[in-house]
Amino acid sequence: MAKLLIRNGRVIDPANRIDRVADVLLANGIVRGVGENLPSRGAEEFDATGLIVAPGFIDMHVHLREPGFESSETIESGSKAAAAGGFTSVCCMPNTSPVNDTAHLTRYIIERAKQVAKVNVFPIGAITKGSAGEELASIGAMQAAGTVAISDDGRPVMNSRVMRRAMEIAASFDIPVIDHCEDLNLSAGGDMHEGLASLRYGLRGIPACSEDVMVARDILLAEVTGARFHVAHLSTTNAIAMVAEAKRRGLRVTCEVTPHHFAIHDLEITPYDSNYKMKPPIRCSHDVAAMIEGIKAGYIDAIATDHAPHSVTDKMQEFERCPFGILGLETAIGLSLECLVHPGHITIERMIELFTTGPAGILKLNRGALTPGLPADVTLLDLESKWTYDVNKSASKSRNSPFDGKVFRGRAVGTIVSGELIWQA
Amino acid sequence: MTKGLLDIEALDRAEIESLLTRAVDFQPLQTQRDKRLDLLDGRLVVNLFFEASTRTRISFEIAAKRLGADAISISAQGSSVSKGETLLDTVSTLSAMKPDAIVMRHAASGAPHFLARHLPTIPIINAGDGQHEHPTQALLDARTILDNRASLEGLRVAIIGDILHSRVARSNIHLLSKFGVDIVLCGPAPLVPQDLKHIAPGVSITHDIKQALRDTDIIMMLRVQLERQNETNFPAGEYSRFYGLRAENLALAKPDAIVMHPGPMNRGREISTEVADSSRSVILSQVENGIAVRMAVLERVLQ
């Protein structure tokens, strides 16, 4: 399909401050223009009446599990789940097996994605070799090969000296450092948020301060090194306050939140249901409120899913034995609409920003806007249609979602990558 | 879901009362020559112990047999569990044996709840799950208190020790709270977090054993396993000095206060031998009541 004319949709493009009913013309994989009565000659037409036409959504934090854990997910299946969730681009974390800590593996992921992935896949490289937290990975070489950020996600860099060096080097290559902020000594052995619910269920707690002290350390190191520091899956009141303060002070600090962290609190989880086990854990109600306030106030830069597939056998265990992580790609828009837009906390335009210009800016991706000349990635949204999430029909290879059976109002109904409609509801 | 007994928290006061009342009927059996009833003739109870506990397992076995049921016990050691089989596999296998009830002890909190969700037709009785609950222990404790007091209402109960990691404490807190008991939790600060105050109505916290003991009717000491915990929780060497029950601090409690312990005791650590063997101690009655209470529970679940 060389030319696609999306007609009559409500075009919301925060980067270009567009919010009006218009046509969008895509040709040869790039955006040609937004406007009325665009020349339709030779173009296939898509009637978007009643829909929102947005720049393609970017999920800057997913786990595709390939190579190494293909029984949980592959680049192919994960990219299908992304498309079905309305995402045109995903950034995959390096905690595969082997860990993506070399230019070689970065190139492999990019090549593999070119062959099998429906959406754009941007690898994130490890900070340290094997994400072991000791020896730095070849950051410059990985960036040259296509890595868009570095992170030891899944594990924090516990050694402060190693993190300082990583930030210094990252700053010199101008590549963002994404940290999974958790002090392992404070959280050790924990299974869920430390609070009333963990006490009641007799599960070991992961205290909010295990995240807070690491965010504090990293902000201090970012100041020392001048690095661009990004907090992955931020989940606590104090962490938001510290990021807000760092921003006020002009530091290059950004953060993301996940939909599950602003959608539910610890007293709402089904006890001992492993589909509610993730890191950071579902926090308490005042953290949820603080997160929504942080989004409203503009302290949060992106919504990311932390899509973390685990096979059914891995998750079908006693709560304290099963791995951390849940699916996220297919429920992110539904949850964001339900928790943020429908209650009036933020506008749909702001929500789109959190999924497009926010992550694109952090990672310097030449995407996230409908500016003529940019790649023709578009997400089509229907804000009203009611639908039920059925995890057994998920495009992911895994089934670990606490939102199975949940009824949503609003979703992505079409995903266009490089001018091609690759998924439609 | 079939009615098992997963925790005290979900039980209402009437259900607890009926179990405690029924247990009274089974108490005299202990001293009779013929101890066997035929209330559960031909029923099969499987005791599935993923964590060693001779005393609880035997108590459940005796209870089942006295009701006329067949009881078989399977311990994790020597079973397929240790060969990497999952909990679900093990229990699927067991369910094919068509037990009428499964009594389960497991080191993971919520393991019986996990099972109950996946095996909705077999009643599961929680015989202690991780750090969560030990419902029959709370019932036998309540039975023991009621053997010594007219009612639970208006009592002041001190629970002393490592509350955070104690399933016995949790079950007792929930049970006593439902009867309006004034519950004082006491122990080292890392083992008695402040949020525990909100776990049920009527709970207060102190880190001073003298304050906990003052005017108390019932003293529940918990087994302390400092050797198995992270040393930073509380220095083991200082535990007995600050949180051990001895004759001189016992004197702060009401003159007729009783002393309880779920056993096995660390004499000289959480409790002095003098106190453990004194007339105040009802520790052996607790063991005895364990059988009567478990009979009441098995009967309720299997009928």
Ligand SMILES: [Zn+2]
């Ligand atoms: Zn992650």
